Amino acid sequence: MESQRGLLFVALLVVSYLLFNQWQMDNAPIQTPVEAAETSSVPTSSSSESGEFIPAATGEQASVPQTETKGGVITITSDVLELKVNTQGGDIVAANLLAFETEQGSGIPMPILTTQGFTFVAQSGLIGSQGPDANPAGRPIYSTAAQSYSLVDGSDNLVVELSFTENDITYVKSFTLVKGNYDVAVDYKIINNSSVAASVQLYGQLKQSTNVDEDSSMMMPTYRGAAYSTSETRYEKYDFGDIEDANLKESTKAGWVAMLQHYFVTAWVPSNETNNQLYTRYLDNNGQAVIGFKEPLMNIAPGSSAMTSSTFYVGPKDQDKLEKISEGLDLTVDYGFLWMISQPLFWLLIFIQDIVVNWGLAIICITIVVKTLMYPLTKTQYTSMAKMRKIQPKMAALKERFGDDRQKMSQAMMELYKKEKVNPAGGCLPLLLQMPIFLALYWVFMESVELRHAEFGLWITDLSSKDPYFILPILMGASMLLMQKLQPAMSQDPMQQKMMQWMPVFFTFFFLWFPSGLVLYWFISNVITIVQMLIIFRGIDKAEEKAKLAKK
Structure with missing residues (x-):
């Protein structure tokens, strides 16, 4: 599965979860x-x-x-x-x-x-x-x-x-x-x-x-x-x-x-x-x-x-x-059904806040900790994306060769994945594994009275409410856009490409009403991901250059 589809699926999961949660509260069975x-x-x-x-x-x-x-x-x-x-x-x-x-x-x-x-x-x-x-x-x-x-x-x-x-x-x-x-x-x-x-x-x-x-x-x-x-x-x-x-x-x-x-x-x-x-x-x-x-x-x-x-x-x-x-x-x-993740995240947040004495800084620190622990998944995700991007010309050739014969096309793609040692789910699975942490942190920020009226600095005076000037959601959307620029589109489907182009706009609008503490987490997470992407892609390029030199 391509990474773009994975991101679309993750976005759908977020929206579906929140819609279901609100419906459950309003229409819970007796x-x-x-x-x-x-x-x-x-x-x-x-x-x-x-x-x-x-x-x-x-x-x-x-x-x-x-x-x-x-x-x-x-x-x-x-x-x-x-x-x-x-x-x-x-x-x-x-x-x-x-x-x-x-x-x-x-x-x-x-x-x-x-x-x-x-x-x-x-x-x-x-x-x-x-x-x-x-x-x-x-x-x-x-x-x-x-x-x-x-x-x-x-x-x-x-x-x-x-x-x-x-x-x-x-x-x-x-x-x-x-x-x-x-x-x-x-x-x-x-x-x-x-x-x-x-x-x-x-x-x-x-x-x-x-x-x-x-x-x-x-x-x-x-x-x-x-x-x-x-x-x-x-x-x-x-x-x-x-x-x-x-x-x-x-x-x-x-x-x-x-x-x-x-x-x-x-x-x-x-x-x-x-x-x-x-x-x-x-x-x-x-x-x-x-x-x-x-x-x-x-x-x-x-x-x-x-x-x-x-x-x-x-x-x-x-x-x-x-x-x-x-x-x-x-x-x-x-904390709902993710309490087993939310509880340790809450205690970690409290521990960090006792040291930095600022809830905004504590959120930034816990984001760094979470992204560091999840770096192996991130590396797997973007390494898989790089490999998938590399074989795109071969996949396009297979599509021209087999045309509308889906069975032969699928068999040929599986052989190509096996030959190139590519896992088609490698870019999607890490995203799915990160979603429970995002949702668990969402409920930590929603339920923790410690964050009520907690100041961060400058215009953010309450991390439990939305950004009054919508600056953080815009920065978050801009960071998503930059991530897209650094990650060339692998899909040839025009409709999917358009949806991916609109994804930062959709997420920016979606996050306008989120607690600013959660938007801060997502923005810092994106910034760290961008840095990790640059490191991973640079490492892949260096490895390919060394492989070419070794062949010579």
């Missing part, structure tokens, strides 16, 4: 959820006109719709997180990431949870016979000592307690924020001063509007939706369409539930020692999707107390931190 192993009833809801959703306790029927009540909002601030908690139910109704800006240079912290414009909140509570969140009169309104809490300088953690007492049972809900961390410990202490045993069950859920616009395109497809993990399935997406079509019902040891968006993740992680139930629910009346968990029922004897807890995470997709919080949570950094 996965039928596995039924819960327990014989408990399906989580049902108590819904008011506002669309509130409270799961039913295990083995119990749904409670009566609750009366609407209102609480206040308190603010809890650490060095990296600002949370707003509604005292009604103790739900987190807003979360801002102080170390991340909404837009580069705006100075506005990145909002993740919000009720402004659309709904995205993190809810948790206690259901069951004595669970205050299952009360038909309304969810509990907790009391607090202050309206705002901040991490004090010199302190490593901040603990905020909310309390509520009903029927001689006191419920203390506490949030613990640790300096520099995005995970929050959400604990419940139940103090039973009544004369009967108290039965409660912890739940946590994420509720989000499904009509949120995500900055996604064919060139930069991103996912916004739910995901979960079980003991059998470490990571599984469950998008809004899945939730609308079928309620998830999973029973698992440990596990977690999450809502994902580009670069960021919000998750509830229950105890890893209990058998938890994972569920979803779609609220038709206001277009909201819910994904949550329930821990097992717990009984607190009269005159005693007990505690139950879970972890809430809202922050960047930091693989190191996520892996420590729960098994499989780091997989929310989704």
Whole structure:
């Protein structure tokens, strides 16, 4: 196969892959959820006109719709997180990431949870016979000592307690924020001063509007939706369409539930020692999707107390931190089916960046490393091209000799390849072997929050977004054009020659919307390839000159 055809095939692969990826995100088939192993009833809801959703306790029927009540909002601030908690139910109704800006240079912290414009909140509570969140009169309104809490300088953690007492049972809900961390410990202490045993069950859920616009395109497809993990399935997406079509019902040891968006993740992680139930629910009346968990029922004897807890995470997709919080949570950094290539490339990129302290320079360095390691393939590719170019006159003679007799033409070409020791696939195969690395790097640049708003220099202020002046795509196209000039066309097909001439234009247009970090990689890769081509062709010419002199 000729190299030009190989390049056309590779381009088609890239376009097909991205089109398929976007189609899969928009039209993914619905996965039928596995039924819960327990014989408990399906989580049902108590819904008011506002669309509130409270799961039913295990083995119990749904409670009566609750009366609407209102609480206040308190603010809890650490060095990296600002949370707003509604005292009604103790739900987190807003979360801002102080170390991340909404837009580069705006100075506005990145909002993740919000009720402004659309709904995205993190809810948790206690259901069951004595669970205050299952009360038909309304969810509990907790009391607090202050309206705002901040991490004090010199302190490593901040603990905020909310309390509520009903029927001689006191419920203390506490949030613990640790300096520099995005995970929050959400604990419940139940103090039973009544004369009967108290039965409660912890739940946590994420509720989000499904009509949120995500900055996604064919060139930069991103996912916004739910995901979960079980003991059998470490990571599984469950998008809004899945939730609308079928309620998830999973029973698992440990596990977690999450809502994902580009670069960021919000998750509830229950105890890893209990058998938890994972569920979803779609609220038709206001277009909201819910994904949550329930821990097992717990009984607190009269005159005693007990505690139950879970972890809430809202922050960047930091693989190191996520892996420590729960098994499989780091997989929310989704590299797709090429993860086995993307992972080592990511760690190599991090290692290099720690040395050069510039993400653009790190991309250039990793390009040099990759191209150096792949030099044997490149040499094979261009050596094969040189040999194919050399036998073009003989192939043209065969075509004139055999005309339209394809069978004889094929046999004659095979004999020619064998005699000249030419592998017709030698120019195409190395290109195909390089494509997985390109696609793996594409997902590294797409999924790595470390590259968000990362500056390179001059006009490139954000390697995760497109070049604002399209200079890099143009340079990349020019480098492709130069490669074509250095590589004389071997095909005699006029149509194929025209397509190859338009290939740099096509790729330039194609790369206009790619992240500038990826375009930088491709441009530097082309520059290195041009240097390698000159070295390889010069070496071939010298070898031929020596062979001629030896014959003389």
